[in-house]
Amino acid sequence: MSGQLLVQPEDAPAETHLRVRFRFADDQGTELRFVDQRTFGGLAVEDADPSDPESAPLSLGHIARDPLDPRFDDTAFLAALRRRSSGVKRNLLDQTLISGVGNIYADEALWRSKIHYERPADTLTRAQAALLLASAREVMSAALAVGGTSFDSLYVNVNGESGYFSRALDAYGREGQPCNRCATPMRRSAWMNRSSYHCPRCQRLPRQTTGS
Numbered sequence: 001m002s003g004q005l006l007v008q009p010e011d012a013p014a015e016t017h018l019r020v021r022f023r024f025a026d027d028q029g030t031e032l033r034f035v036d037q038r039t040f041g042g043l044a045v046e047d048a049d050p051s052d053p054e055s056a057p058l059s060l061g062h063i064a065r066d067p068l069d070p071r072f073d074d075t076a077f078l079a080a081l082r083r084r085s086s087g088v089k090r091n092l093l094d095q096t097l098i099s100g101v102g103n104i105y106a107d108e109a110l111w112r113s114k115i116h117y118e119r120p121a122d123t124l125t126r127a128q129a130a131l132l133l134a135s136a137r138e139v140m141s142a143a144l145a146v147g148g149t150s151f152d153s154l155y156v157n158v159n160g161e162s163g164y165f166s167r168a169l170d171a172y173g174r175e176g177q178p179c180n181r182c183a184t185p186m187r188r189s190a191w192m193n194r195s196s197y198h199c200p201r202c203q204r205l206p207r208q209t210t211g212s
């Protein structure tokens with residue numbers, strides 16, 4: 001919800017809300033700091049599974065890997081997604097299925113894939129589901145390259161910089177502006193206490209769709 005992880009020189013003065021310092025065995029003169037103005041953050045220390053040191057801690061076992069993780073299982077994800085009858089965006093935000101895809105990146109991935117956010121996931125063809133996953137990866141990689149998408153000065157990268165990806169968004173926050181593909185005005189809809197942005201022309205909801 002809040003807080004920053006910052007890479008700082010070990011001798012840099014402590015931030016006002018510095019909560020935790022992490023020092024590393026391969027000491028390079030820097031440390032990782034957790035700074036949190038609010039009190040939503042938490043820290044847990046857990047041993048790795050000795051038989052699989054790169055596995056996620058057991059307490060995180062219910063959270064799926066994110067699609068930039070080399071161990072993300074594309075085949076399993078695509079099969080699970082195409083079994084869900086709920087709307088595709090809801091599934092993109094379901095951390096038991098895939099993590100790291102928030103509201104903004106979901107809208108961007110759906111726009112790139114020309115898929116309506118409420119389309120039942122089990123009506124996607126295999127090719128559409130694969131395109132959606134590839135689009136989510138593209139969006140997340142592009143955002144990562146410029147430090148994320150930040151609308152809040154408290155959200156910064158490890159060097160303390162805000163993300164600039166918001167300048168490159170094609171869907172999110174663009175209500176009334178022309179679609180970057182077809183120039184139709186983009187539409188905002190209320191969705192699960194949030195907003196969904198889509199192009200009513202490029203991202204149509206099929207009246208009747210059969211999966212393949």
Ligand SMILES: [Zn+2]
Nearest residue numbers: 179182199202
């Ligand atoms: Zn369009």
